[in-house]
Amino acid sequence: MSWIRSLIILGITVLLIWSCGSEHFLVEVEPSGTRVIKGIFERTDLEHDSTFTWYKTNYDAYAVDPTAIQEITTHSDDIHFVLVLGTWCGDSKKEVPQLFKIFDAAKIANHGMLLLGVDRSKKSQDGLTDQYNIQRVPTLIVLKGDQELGRIVEYPKETLEKDIARILQKQ
Numbered sequence: 001m002s003w004i005r006s007l008i009i010l011g012i013t014v015l016l017i018w019s020c021g022s023e024h025f026l027v028e029v030e031p032s033g034t035r036v037i038k039g040i041f042e043r044t045d046l047e048h049d050s051t052f053t054w055y056k057t058n059y060d061a062y063a064v065d066p067t068a069i070q071e072i073t074t075h076s077d078d079i080h081f082v083l084v085l086g087t088w089c090g091d092s093k094k095e096v097p098q099l100f101k102i103f104d105a106a107k108i109a110n111h112g113m114l115l116l117g118v119d120r121s122k123k124s125q126d127g128l129t130d131q132y133n134i135q136r137v138p139t140l141i142v143l144k145g146d147q148e149l150g151r152i153v154e155y156p157k158e159t160l161e162k163d164i165a166r167i168l169q170k171q
Contacts, residue, residue, distance in 0.1 A: 037117030058097035068161035075168035082141040
């Protein structure tokens with residue numbers, strides 16, 4: 001029963017964060033010069049920061065699967081996403097821009113997604129990483145209401161869009 005209570009609290013927390021619509025993040029610069037976003041942020045923070053050149057390069061290079069996009073579009077009503085990523089992480093640099101290209105093709109609005117940047121410890125000050133049991137990044141969590149439908153951790157089993165479609169078909 002405590003897991004149900006935790007899910008309800010988690011759902012309320014996510015809804016409150018989404019409803020605020022404001023950004024709550026810091027950018028730290030490591031000695032190597034790597035910029036690390038920590039906290040809740042917006043997609044535009046990746047797109048407009050000239051140091052994140054990997055974002056546009058990997059977004060532009062990805063070709064989406066139109067069949068899987070149709071499946072995602074068909075099953076994405078009332079779905080929310082939590083994406084935990086590290087701007088320092090090679091997998092995040094590859095997968096996150098591809099995810100956004102998929103969401104753009106499926107016409108999934110940015111307001112249906114919570115972006116959480118983490119440092120190399122993969123822990124957040126607000127406790128969300130503990131609530132979501134984040135071990136690796138990127139982690140995409142697919143939610144319907146307060147119920148987790150599935151997640152993609154680090155990289156897809158097949159392709160991002162096929163894995164998302166598979167998760168959405170389970171609902």
